[in-house]
Amino acid sequence: AQSVTQPDIHITVSEGASLELRCNYSYGATPYLFWYVQSPGQGLQLLLKYFSGDTLVQGIKGFEAEFKRSQSSFNLRKPSVHWSDAAEYFCAVVGSGGSYIPTFGRGTSLIVHP
Amino acid sequence: DAMVIQNPRYQVTQFGKPVTLSCSQTLNHNVMYWYQQKSSQAPKLLFHYYDKDFNNEADTPDNFQSRRPNTSFCFLDIRSPGLGDAAMYLCATSPGRGRGGNEQFFGPGTRLTVL
Numbered sequence: 001a002q003s004v005t006q007p008d009i010h011i012t013v014s015e016g017a018s019l020e021l022r023c024n025y026s027y028g029a030t031p032y033l034f035w036y037v038q039s040p041g042q043g044l045q046l047l048l049k050y051f052s053g054d055t056l057v058q059g060i061k062g063f064e065a066e067f068k069r070s071q072s073s074f075n076l077r078k079p080s081v082h083w084s085d086a087a088e089y090f091c092a093v094v095g096s097g098g099s100y101i102p103t104f105g106r107g108t109s110l111i112v113h114p
Numbered sequence: 115d116a117m118v119i120q121n122p123r124y125q126v127t128q129f130g131k132p133v134t135l136s137c138s139q140t141l142n143h144n145v146m147y148w149y150q151q152k153s154s155q156a157p158k159l160l161f162h163y164y165d166k167d168f169n170n171e172a173d174t175p176d177n178f179q180s181r182r183p184n185t186s187f188c189f190l191d192i193r194s195p196g197l198g199d200a201a202m203y204l205c206a207t208s209p210g211r212g213r214g215g216n217e218q219f220f221g222p223g224t225r226l227t228v229l
Contacts, residue, residue, distance in 0.1 A: 032216070034217065034218075036218075036220075041202075041223070041225070042222055042223065043118075043120075043204055043206075043220035043221050043222045043223050044157070044204070044206075044218070044220040045220070046217055046218070046219075049217055088154075090156060090157075092218075094216050098211055099211075100145065100164075100208065100210060100211045100216040101159070101162070102216070102218060104156040104157060105156065106155070106156050107154070107155070107156050109154070
């Protein structure tokens, strides 16, 4: 069975600072990996995804993530955070062996100070 | 634009009074999901349909039921809502098995309040 760990419940950054949100997964092979963002009172929106190939993937809103097989990680990054990035961020994995149900991490709440 | 629509966005019901939440999609996806999300928690999968095949999570209470009359629509019925059922209910769709990792598309959610 797959699992996802987001070790940080809350992250606080200043506007304009860089950001890294951590995600570690457990799965026997290389899974499909996703980052979703949820603004208050809204549904989840896909930021980016990794299936195969280039381990650095670009997403919407200036986000990127890097898949590191050796560390079983898929950390989300942004070079300069905007106040509108304040939201909840969820990492998710789907097993690549025919499964289609995602497993979500517990989420990381991003707080942006002006 | 192709999308997932949920109605209503806000629903207030009384303790024990049945309520139905609806979800529709224009993506023609095979899979439709219902999640329950409480404050500051990850979405919790209640059940999903793969086409017409219904799949219930083991820990989903019997109080929750679902219907998918056609590809586009899916309903969540809460037979006797309790105070603990107050939450955000999210509907999502995805293409299905073996199709691009099965990225999910979420609706905006329905916020359920139980008085």
